[in-house]
Amino acid sequence: MKDLSLHVLDIAQNSIAAEAKVIQITLYFNRGNDYFELVVKDNGKGMEKDFLLRVTDPFTTTRITRKVGLGIPLLKRNAELTGGSFSIYSEPGAGTILTARFIPSHIDCLPLGDLAGTFALLICSYPKINFIIEIIVEKTRFCISTKEIVEAIEGVPLSNSSVYPLVKEFFNTNLEGLQITNLG
Amino acid sequence: MIKVKSLADLKKMRESLQAKVDLREKGEAAENLVQIKVAMATCGIASGAKVVMDYLLEELEKRGINAVVTQTGCMGYCYAEPTIEVKLPDADAIVFGYVDKKKADEIIEKYIKNGELVDGIIPVNYESIDDK
Numbered sequence: 062m063k064d065l066s067l068h069v070l071d072i073a074q075n076s077i078a079a080e081a082k083v084i085q086i087t088l089y090f091n092r093g094n095d096y097f098e099l100v101v102k103d104n105g106k107g108m109e110k111d112f113l114l115r116v117t118d119p120f121t122t123t124r125i126t127r128k129v130g131l132g133i134p135l136l137k138r139n140a141e142l143t144g145g146s147f148s149i150y151s152e153p154g155a156g157t158i159l160t161a162r163f164i165p166s167h168i169d170c171l172p173l174g175d176l177a178g179t180f181a182l183l184i185c186s187y188p189k190i191n192f193i194i195e196i197i198v199e200k201t202r203f204c205i206s207t208k209e210i211v212e213a214i215e216g217v218p219l220s221n222s223s224v225y226p227l228v229k230e231f232f233n234t235n236l237e238g239l240q241i242t243n244l245g
Numbered sequence: 246m247i248k249v250k251s252l253a254d255l256k257k258m259r260e261s262l263q264a265k266v267d268l269r270e271k272g273e274a275a276e277n278l279v280q281i282k283v284a285m286a287t288c289g290i291a292s293g294a295k296v297v298m299d300y301l302l303e304e305l306e307k308r309g310i311n312a313v314v315t316q317t318g319c320m321g322y323c324y325a326e327p328t329i330e331v332k333l334p335d336a337d338a339i340v341f342g343y344v345d346k347k348k349a350d351e352i353i354e355k356y357i358k359n360g361e362l363v364d365g366i367i368p369v370n371y372e373s374i375d376d377k
Contacts (some may be wrong), residue, residue, distance in 0.1 A: 062291055071290045074318070124286075126321035132287040178299055186316045205252075213255040217262045220313065222306045227258055231249045238250070 062135055064174025065099065065163070071132045072101050072159060073183055077190065078123070079105025079157065085193040086180075090241060092199065095166050096145065102158040108151040116149060136161050143167035173241065177232035181225055184210060188219040194232075198239045205235075279305075279312035279357055280338075282330040286319035292326035293345065300346045301329075304353060312357070322367055331356060340367040 062068050069086060076084045081103035090097045108116065115121040117137050122130030137147040145162040163170050180194050184207050193206045210219070210228060217224060249255055283289070283298040298314065305312045322328050325342030331352065332338040341352060342365050355361040 067290050067295060070285070070295060071287050074286065078318070124319060126319050127323060130287070131291075135287070135291075175295070175299075178295065182295065182298065182316075209252055210255065213252040214259045214262060217259060220315075221262065222302060222312070222314070223262055225302050226306070227249060227255065227262075231255060234248050234250045 062139065062171070064172045066174035066176045066179040068136050068139070068161075068171075069099065069101075069176070070179045070182065072099075072136060073192075075132060076101060076103035076105050076157065077187060079103060079107070081105035081156065081190060083191045083193065084183075085195065087195040087197070088176075088241075090196075090198045095164055097163055097165055099161045099163075100158065102156065104156040107153040107155050107157055109153055113149065113151050117147070133159075139163075139169075139171055143170040176241075177229050177236055180232050181229035184228055185219045185225045196236070196239060196241070198241060201239060203235050203239060277334050279310060279334070280332040281305075281312055281314045282317040282332075283314065284318065284320050284322075284326060284328045284330075285316040288319055288323040289326045289328065294327040296346065297327045297329065297344050297349055300349050301353075304350070308353065310353070310357060325367060328367065333357065333360065336360075340369075341365045342367045 062071065073084060073086065083104050085100075085102045087100040087102070088097065089100065112121070117134055119129050119131055119134045122128065124130065133149070140147045140161040140163055143164040144167055145164050147161050149157065149159045151157040180192070184192050188207070188211075191207045193204065195202065195204045207219075214224060249258065281301060283294050283301070285294050285298070298316070301314050305314065317330070320328060320330070320340065322340070322342055327344045328340055328342045329344050329349075329352070330338050330340045339356075341348065341363075344352070344365070348365060351363050355363050
């Protein structure tokens with residue numbers, strides 16, 4: 062993956078495939094201690110223990126169209142490459158929580174990429190899933206959910222093509238406000 | 246463009262949106278629309294499917310084409326990513342491979358507007374070696 066936003070988009074697909082109704086994506090930036098974390102938490106169907114143990118193996122996948130599953134292994138490698146870490150917990154029937162920690166000062170750290178576009182794309186493409194996007198920079202917190210956006214644009218479906226640019230612009234403005242657009 | 250910073254700003258934009266929605270939904274059942282699916286699994290995303298999807302969403306809106314653009318999983322054509330499936334009303338769905346912005350533009354102008362086929366179609370009878 063070329064940047065972190067693509068990892069977010071990719072990992073979210075796992076939660077969507079697990080039939081999650083709520084997906085919470087948290088980005089936590091701690092500049093003082095030089096790290097940032099991506100946390101994706103869902104209430105999907107979760108994974109059995111033996112599958113969970115194999116999930117970072119590139120030859121583990123639930124798909125039948127191909128024999129490899131690279132989303133999680135790639136994220137793990139990119140996080141560990143910077144001296145960061147990766148962890149995943151899951152409970153069948155309860156959901157999954159995945160954490161990837163990156164060290165932004167490391168030369169191999171990925172740029173953040175188009176986070177605004179990624180969040181907007183997820184929200185507008187899957188109107189039935191409640192996405193909760195939380196971004197924390199030191200002590201500033203920005204949090205928004207699909208529900209709140211739907212309420213704001215009441216009556217206009219999220220799938221309407223004029224909604225996407227608007228939601229993207231909304232995220233862009235807020236991310237700029239948090240000054241995390243050029244990090245990495 | 247007006248800065249959209251808060252939910253209240255989004256709410257303000259709603260009225261102009263509502264007018265557009267009314268215009269669209271008159272007699273526009275999904276089967277009368279152009280339906281596009283962008284393959285967005287790990288393989289697609291790594292090859293640039295997001296850029297293509299962004300481009301399609303923006304350009305179709307700009308060019309006034311009534312279309313539904315959605316995401317889908319891996320169709321098994323990982324070697325040809327990014328792939329998109331285009332279904333015109335009253336036509337069979339066609340899968341295009343190796344789609345970038347330039348190709349997407351060609352698909353909109355030639356195939357979606359005029360029904361003219363362009364290079365890069367993945368044949369439906371294609372089978373991977375494992376199926377044999």
